[in-house]
Amino acid sequence: MQAAQIFSFHGGIHPEQNKAQSLQLPLGRPPLPNELILPLGQHIGQSSRPLVKIGDKVLKGQTIAMNNGFLSSFLHAPTSGTISAIEERLIAHPSGLSDLCIILTPDGQDEWTELTPLVDWKVGSKTDVLAYLSEMGIVGMGGAGFPTQVKLQGAHKHPLSHFIINAAECEPYITADDMLIREKTLELILGIEILQHLVEADQVVIGIEDNKPTAIAALNRLLDERNSTIKVAVVPTKYPSGGEKQLIQLLTNKEVPSGQHPADIGILCQNVGTCVAVHDAIYQGKPLISRFTTLTGDALKSPQNVEALLGTPIAHLLDYAESEQKKLHRLVMGGPMMGYTLDSAVVPIVKTSNCILAATKKELPTPAPEQACIRCGMCEQACPASLLPQQLLWFSKSQEHEKAEHYNLFDCIECGACSYVCPSSIPLVQYYRHSKSSIREAREANVKSDLAKQRFEARQARQEAEAAEKEAKRLARQKATTQKASDKAAPTKAATSATATPSAASTNDESKKLKIDLAIGKTKLKKLQKQLLAAQENEHLEEINALQQQATEQEKQVALLEEELAKVSTAAPSAAATPAPAKAPVSDELKKAKVDVALIGVKLKKLQKQLLENPDDNEIKTKIAGFEADLKAAQALLEKLGANGPATTVAKAAVSDELKKLKIDAAIAKAAVKKVEKALKKAEEIQAPEIDAIRQQLKEAQQRADNLEKTLANPAPAAPAAIASSPANADADKKRKIDLAVAKAGIKKAEKNIALLKEQGKDEAEIEASEWPKKLAEAQAKLATLETETNPSETATAPAASMTPANADADKKRKIDLAVAKAGIKKAEKNIALLKEQGKDDAEIEASEWPQKLAEAQAKLATLESQTNEPTAAPKIETKTSDEKPNLAEQIKKQKIAAALAKAQINKLTKRLENSVEGTPEEAESIQQEILAAQQKQQDAERLLAQLTHSQDNTQENR
Amino acid sequence: MALLRITSPHTQRAGQRTSWVMQMVILATLPGIIVQTWLFGWGTAINLIIAGITALLCEAAILSMRRRPVAFFLKDYSALLTAVLLGVALPPAVPWWVTVTAVGFAIIFAKQIYGGLGNNPFNPAMVGYAIVLVSFPVPMSQWLGVQELVASGNSLSFMQSLQAIFHHLPAIDSYTMATPLDGFKHKDLLDSDTAFNTIAALQTLNLRSWMWVNLAYLLGGIALLWLRIITWHTPVALLGALFVMSGIFYLIDPSNAASPVFHLTTGAAMFGAFFIATDPVSSCTSNRGKLVYGAGIGILVYVIRAWGGYPDGMAFGVLLMNFAAPLIDYYTQPRTYGHKKAKTGLNIKEDN
Structure with missing residues (x-):
């Protein structure tokens, strides 16, 4: 055994020892009290769970309460007897509160339960030993009552350099450990050896103050005998050398880092009482049911150390030590430096009660009134933790908790050295306790509010993200519509080509807006990043989390905005530049040609009217023929111009097909882009490593989508040019057109409101529609049969066409019929209009079939008209009464009507789409689909029409 | 039986209260006071009495105005300590009103107005000293000389001191001389050796007397x-x-x-x-x-x-x-x- 090196610690005080009084008498063993009060919470951690009921008979050492969780302990009956109650009793606690206690009435037999020592502790598993110690109810007996097995487990975190046995017992008056060492030296050494076996430390050192020479001598003698490697380190008497941190510093010159445990630097401390209890448990199977307690103070006639059963009321011990009630002024549990006063002597001895100080007024006088702090610095010289107590007092008094924390308030061990030396009698420790609890409360409140704040912010961020996503979707749709609108603007030729420019302008506006948003977002992000940096510097953990969340959110938003901006800026040129300028020159010429055609058409019509009145006028006939020739020439020109863009009809068809395909591709690509974007967002959220790969994908997908959109934008203006031919041919009959326009106007109005009801209203509408032709039939008897037979327009045209050449003679009669039919249509239209205004629902349902019916009727009218015209008005057609010609003309007309109808619908839908941009996205989507369908229809019609006109032209030219 | 409930620690270092600290500091000035009186006459002692009375009166007056327990605070000896420090710092024959001004200012303005003991940011004694040093430079520069060096060849008697302090002593000039620091300050263009040889205040006897004061x-x-x-x-x-x-x-x-x-x-x-x-x-x-x-x-x-x-x-x-x-x-x-x-x-x- 070598002498251990002793270091020193800052501060410390040398109060009166007052240890001699209690060492005058040998160890006392008080008789059994009338009842034992066994609190369920004698240790740090969860209170034990009682295993006995009231009235149960228990034997000495029998387990009466078991651990309740990890950080808890067992409790055993200190003697045999009956459980008389399990109730709230006053306990020994600074708060002076009550706690649940098991009350044991001893039977006086003191009969042991069967003891099962752990004989094989050296060979058995250490975990079993720890579990056994837990079951034996062993806790740290120095003061805190930390469950020993938990402390031993914690010591396994790091390899232990030192296993320190704390025998310093620096508090004045207390001699319980001193007496324990003297009385149970061997048990102590054996207990230490068991613990050393469990923790395997490099060194085992017993730290003991030099004011216990008898104990030191006993230890040294025994250790010499056993040739033990355990060292005895005698430290100078200085309070608080028995403090765990101070003893560690004394023996190892290491400091336990602030906020950490000795185990973190490879040191384990155990109290001597704990070591003896471990020995008793392992070697004898005795659980922790008694302890050494010092009974001292001037109010006791025979101060002494006793081995007291746990649960013994203090009053019983005071009686045993012959207390003088009159002299008793202050009853302290523990020492005079860190003990706490008791309200009454009915409280029991617990596992951590090392001393009962029954002091007289003279011994522990009432503290002097507090005076002003003169910052003398005596406290600072005394502080074993090297704090600045006077500054801490200042901050505590002024409630400057942050500053107090900065001055390491929480490193205060509340040893009381500062208060002891304070010349102004300031209860410094009390100020610190108050500040500490205030800070702890504030921290708890902070944690709560931070949690609430985080939740709130997360919710807000989520909502914002949702809103942003919605907005992005809306913008994307808007962009898509403007693109489509500009695509569509081209087909509507010169007049509508202008709409492309506003849409381009709108995209410009949008991009501007986006740019502004982006700038704002970026500045916000920068600000957040700055805040985050500051927070990181200042160690504000909660803030850092919240800020980080915000920052990532902002980053995402900025990225989103950037994407949108990129989309818009790529879309803008393709939307604005391509359709309008390319179209302009052609459409100008077209306009001119069309005006020519219209002019000629009007003249022709006038002449035809005259011809109707004077069918025999040759002059008019020749004029008509001349005009018709002009018309034809103008039409040819118009056609040529119309075909100028995409050239041939076949090409047009091909283009439109291709366009369709491209559009689909673009849509798919866009969907893919969206999908990838979503994935990217998610990846950003979880900071996934694939983020770059996803970004790459996104870029590629965007590229693809952009390319497709570009190609889509290019052929888009070409396709619509097909329509150019249709008006040229349609001019053939102005009258029909007027009728058509009237009908269209009605249809438009009606259709606006119906679109959504279309599908469900079809059945009803069909019924209405079937009534409708009947009305017509009533108006005109001759056409009635024809109409009922030929409800679908295609079948209707065929017989009509076949009739024309056959009934050339019935020309006049047909003309009359025609007039009557026209009148009927008008009448019907009027009725319908009325109906529409009356009940919208009905009107809507009706109107759903309306355009079709009207169109059919008009088609028939047109057929009739053409039939009439062929033999009468148009001499050319009359002369060329070939079999195929009327058929062809018939078909052309039909297709023209279909195309016109489709066009009208497209126009109407586009208008509605523009209106509904602010509306729900679903609506817009459905409208777009309808537009697409209508466009398809129109294109089909146009293609057919073009083919027909082409073949007609060919035949005409051939002739 | 009502047991006292109080938080730890339950014991204090016996006897070493703030008043003890103040008393000890006052007592520690005694060697200096004795040497000063020995060398420069009764002036210092009279100053101390004037300063002490002024300090206690001012402290009591302000404490009662501040509704603080007068006796409790007077017993901490802090006012008396301020008075003692000022009393020994002021020239021994300085007129009484200079002392009263210095002490009164120190207690009232430098200490009590800031909240009393423990709250003053400046040393009260030095605040009082600086005030009179700046305000009354002539009486503040009249240090008495040791009897062997002054013109009268004697130090002031007790009565003369009283007269000098409370009334006016016409012959005061024959008892005063510059302090060594004062003398050295006003050596002007002389070099050190010449100054120490020629200037009266820098003569060995004067230097030694001041050394005794400092050693005390x-x-x-x-x-x-x-x-x-x-x-x-x-x-x-x-x-x-x-x-x-x-x-x-x-x-x-x-x-x-x-x-x-x-x-x-x-x-x-x-x-x-x-x-x-x-x-x-x-x-x-x-x-x-x-x-x-x-x-x-x-x-x-x-x-x-x-x-x-x-x-x-x-x-x-x-x-x-x-x-x-x-x-x-x-x-x-x-x-x-x-x-x-x-x-x-x-x-x-x-x-x-």
């Missing part, structure tokens, strides 16, 4: 150190800084600068180092802080003595460093147990 205060200071009422940090840093400063400039220019020994044994060097600069309330609290604070005063004292407008600089040096004390405190916190390094300032930084 050093004795008192050592007693305070032994009683652990003060720590060694402030006086050692102060005297060390003064020694180093005077040493450096004496080495650079011995013909015009005075030796370190001259600086340490004249004027208020020891009195200031042990009794003024160590005033706990207005000085720094941590040991490191006390070193900085003391050194600052030492440097300032030398600067004022060598280049300032006053022969001695203790009062202004202390007051100037009082300003800096809170700042020094922020940056000289000791390293707390379990921390790798000391915290500084008030911003919370990364800490182990």
